[in-house]
Each structure stands twice: as C-alpha cells, then as structure tokens.
Amino acid sequence: MMKKHLLYILLFTLALGACKKDTTEPAIGNVDDRLSATLTAYQTQLTGAQFGWRGFLLTNSKVVGTFLFSFTDKNRTTMSADFNPTPAESSYRLKALQRPTLLFDSYSTLHLLADPTPSVLGGTTGSGYLADFEFAFLSSNADTIKLEGTFNKSKLILVRSKSAAENSDALTSPEAMATTLSKLRTYFKRTTIGGANCEVRIDVGQNIIGFNYLDAGVMKKVSSSYYVSGTTINLFTPITVGTATVSEINGVNFNTGTGFISGSIKGGEAIEIKEAIVPIEYDKTAAQRWFNAPTNGAYWTCFNGFTIDGVPDAYGLRTIPGFNFLIFYSKFNVAYSRLGFIVGGAYGAYGPAPIAAFPADGTIKFTNAGSFGTAPVAIRNIVTNTQNNFFKAAGFYVIQSGEKSYDLVAFDDARSWISFE
Structure with missing residues (x-):
C-alpha cells in the first residue's frame, strides 16, 4: 500500500512540474528583436558611408544601370544614374517583409526603369524594363551589399564609395569602357584564359561579355552581363573558362602599339584580347x-x-x-x-x-x-x-x-x- 501511495505522489509531482510555465528566453533572443536589430544595422551601414554608395543594377530584361546613392537617417535618399545624371531626392524605408527589405517608396530615378509607359524611358508597355524598387538583402560586408528585387528579381549591388573622385567617375566609366572595347575593329576577337583559346563576344550596348571555346572538341559558350567600375569589368554572374573562374577583368586598357586590349582576371592571370577575322567555329546552317x-x-x-x-x-x-x-x-x-x-x-x-x-x-x-x-x-x-x-x-x-x-x-x-x- 505504501508503494502505491509513493507512486501517486511521484506522478502528482511530475504533473505539477509539467504545468509550470517556462519563462526563460532562448539564448538567441526574441525573433522580432533580432529582426529589428538587423534593420537598424543595415540603416546604420547605409547612412554611415561618407561618400555614399555606387549602385549597379541588372534588371530582369538584362538592362544594366549605374547609380549613385546617398542615404540619410531621416529616410531620404539622393540618387543619380548614368541615364539620368541629375541628382534627385526621394524617400526610402527598411522593412521586415519575408526578408529584411530596402524599399524606395516614392517615385525616384530608379523607378524610371520600371515605368510601364514607353514614353518615359523607352521601356515595354506595362512592364518597363522589368526593374524593381523593392529589394531584399542577400548579403553584406563592410563595403558591399547585395540585394535582389522582390518582384522582378533584379540584381542590385551597392559598393561603398571611397572618395568624391570615385563618385565623379562612376557615371562616366561605362561609356569610357565602351569606347575602349570598341577600339578593337573586328567582330571576332580572341584571347586565352585558363589554358583555353577563346573567342570573345562583347556587346557594349547590352553590357554582355561571353567566351566561346572548345573543350575536348565540344564548343562551350558562356556569358554574363557586366557592370563597369573604373577600369574593371565586373561580371554579375562569374563564369568558368577553361580552368579559370572569371568574375572580373581588371585594368582594361587598349594598347595603341600592339592594337590589343590588355587586362587581368582575379588571381592575376594576364590576358590580351586581339582582333580576328574568322570565328573559332562556324555553324554553316x-x-x-x-x-x-x-x-x-x-x-x-x-x-x-x-x-x-x-x-x-x-x-x-x-x-x-x-x-x-x-x-x-x-x-x-x-x-x-x-x-x-x-x-x-x-x-x-x-x-x-x-x-x-x-x-x-x-x-x-x-x-x-x-x-x-x-x-x-x-x-x-x-x-x-x-x-x-x-x-x-x-x-x-x-x-x-x-x-x-x-x-x-x-x-x-x-x-x-x-x-x-
């Protein structure tokens, strides 16, 4: 009988303990508090850049735009772009949607690329250039923030400006790069990257660079949209050519003596792009x-x-x-x-x-x-x-x-x- 009473007492004690409310917080903190802290950190980063940010946009229709942004702690931003260089002020917000999100919530230079009226900037009726004005944060470090449009999946890369001189060059660099690349007179161009003899395809109007090369007798074609920062071509999507991964081409320069364009890829491999008059392989059909x-x-x-x-x-x-x-x-x-x-x-x-x-x-x-x-x-x-x-x-x-x-x-x-x- 005593054992039976002891068993009842033990069960009652366990039940009572199970009913007590656990008032302890998880070690990682409240979700809302963490999200609020993240938004605050992003705003501090945006507003803390002395010379603002250079922005590089790739719309879903593959249009590339170069911007200058400055952000204040009063939720105001001033921006200009290579297609509209006059600075204009508008508003922005940081908000917790499905992900921390940067919203340009009043009509701005950025909105011109999304405007559905063709007479505004020449975009397609109803969709513009498939651009965005709300962007989710993907990643960040001290100098670079990567974002993705919440609707059209545009890519926006913000790079902290280091000087007023860097800003003054930002909106003219794309045109200067196009001029340099256009000094090669021929449609066909050749280089060697990662041990592969490549045909280089450059479309300065659409900001696309690509490489065709034979790999074990099979033609491979890779390409990426790019943006320009100074004398560097930066690929929005890194590509593999031979044994090399190409994410950027640095120090792009036309050598008037040789008639070549020179540069180097990340890792230090030097490249020369030369004129050619025949394709590396031709489709006769x-x-x-x-x-x-x-x-x-x-x-x-x-x-x-x-x-x-x-x-x-x-x-x-x-x-x-x-x-x-x-x-x-x-x-x-x-x-x-x-x-x-x-x-x-x-x-x-x-x-x-x-x-x-x-x-x-x-x-x-x-x-x-x-x-x-x-x-x-x-x-x-x-x-x-x-x-x-x-x-x-x-x-x-x-x-x-x-x-x-x-x-x-x-x-x-x-x-x-x-x-x-």
Whole structure:
C-alpha cells in the first residue's frame, strides 16, 4: 500500500512540474528583436558611408544601370544614374517583409526603369524594363551589399564609395569602357584564359561579355552581363573558362602599339584580347535558318544599322528624321527580298530588293534585283552606304547571337556587321 501511495505522489509531482510555465528566453533572443536589430544595422551601414554608395543594377530584361546613392537617417535618399545624371531626392524605408527589405517608396530615378509607359524611358508597355524598387538583402560586408528585387528579381549591388573622385567617375566609366572595347575593329576577337583559346563576344550596348571555346572538341559558350567600375569589368554572374573562374577583368586598357586590349582576371592571370577575322567555329546552317525563319514569321528588324570598325550605326541610320528601324523581309515575294527603311511607321519609298545566295561555305551573299525608289537627297548617302555594304561581293558570315537574334558579319575582314532581331 505504501508503494502505491509513493507512486501517486511521484506522478502528482511530475504533473505539477509539467504545468509550470517556462519563462526563460532562448539564448538567441526574441525573433522580432533580432529582426529589428538587423534593420537598424543595415540603416546604420547605409547612412554611415561618407561618400555614399555606387549602385549597379541588372534588371530582369538584362538592362544594366549605374547609380549613385546617398542615404540619410531621416529616410531620404539622393540618387543619380548614368541615364539620368541629375541628382534627385526621394524617400526610402527598411522593412521586415519575408526578408529584411530596402524599399524606395516614392517615385525616384530608379523607378524610371520600371515605368510601364514607353514614353518615359523607352521601356515595354506595362512592364518597363522589368526593374524593381523593392529589394531584399542577400548579403553584406563592410563595403558591399547585395540585394535582389522582390518582384522582378533584379540584381542590385551597392559598393561603398571611397572618395568624391570615385563618385565623379562612376557615371562616366561605362561609356569610357565602351569606347575602349570598341577600339578593337573586328567582330571576332580572341584571347586565352585558363589554358583555353577563346573567342570573345562583347556587346557594349547590352553590357554582355561571353567566351566561346572548345573543350575536348565540344564548343562551350558562356556569358554574363557586366557592370563597369573604373577600369574593371565586373561580371554579375562569374563564369568558368577553361580552368579559370572569371568574375572580373581588371585594368582594361587598349594598347595603341600592339592594337590589343590588355587586362587581368582575379588571381592575376594576364590576358590580351586581339582582333580576328574568322570565328573559332562556324555553324554553316545559320545563314539559311536566319533567312527562312524570321522570329515573327515574316521579317527581321535592325535598329542601329552597320557597325564599322567598332563604331555603332556608322552610317547614321538613326539620324534619319522619324526613323523607326531597318527591315529585312526575306520573302517579300517569290523573286526577291526587301531591305526596307521604316520611317514614321511606314516603308520609305526607296531601298533595294536583294536576292540571296547560299554558297557551300555557309555564308550568305546578296545581289540587287532593283530599287523601290530613290531616297530623298538629305538622306541619300545614308541609304546608299547601307545598301552598298549589304551587297559586298564577299558576303557575310551569319552568327546566331541569341535565341532570336542574328549578326551578319563581313566575310572578307569582319570589320563591319549588322544585327537583326
């Protein structure tokens, strides 16, 4: 009987202990307190930069923008950008959403890239350039903060500015880099990285750099959008080339003596980028694929005309009053194509009627079946130069540059090319 009573007492004691409220806090602290402390730390970091921050944005439509930001502890920010350099003040907040988030909560320079009205900055109706104005924090250290857009997944990298001089160069560096890279006159370019002989692809208009190289006989193609900081090309996404990982190219410089562009990748490997007149490998099916299968089923468009010796729109197509785009209507009728100049939303009453030929080497050549009229005197040289280049006897390599884009590259010297999409 005594054992039975002792058992009851023991069970009662255990039950009573289980009912007591545990008032101790976990060692790591309250979640809300920790989140509040994190937001405070980020705000202190943002406002504590004496010279502000340089910002590098990659929208979801692959548009790159360079910004300058300064933040105050009154939730005000002043920003400027390479596309809109006049400083403008707006507001910002730090808020705990699913992650600590930086919100630019009044209309700002940053909002221009997200504006859904094309007349504002030329973006797409309804979506702009698929940019963001609310960004979640991904990582940070003393000098760099990486963020991601909460809606369109834009990438925003903030780098602490070290001086007023660094700020003054920030918005002009992208154009200066484009000028340096454009000094290579040929479409095709070569370098060696990580033991691999590479063809370098540089699109200074879209801020994209890529490398094609053969690996055990198999062509590999890698690329990344980039931003410019001083004389450094920084890749938004590091890429592997041969045995090397390329995240940046430092000290980019054009050597007038050699005609090469020099630099070095992270880790110290020096590189030289040189002109070339042939591709490292050529797809002989691309020419007929381009001609027979325009992405909209009928024609291709070109917005910048010929690039010659690295100079975009060398003949000045975009200076034609009311110019919209150049059109290549491959099957305008059964006999010939049409290279048309769309001005004011309609065909200009001029331009040639090309006939395409496809040699066994996979190139494309054009002859002229006639003209749709004579261009006005004021623009006649532009039209004549464009069509004369189109009918160069040597013809063109046709390079598929993207899922829905092709480049026609002069076969004889690769020093002129035209892009269609």
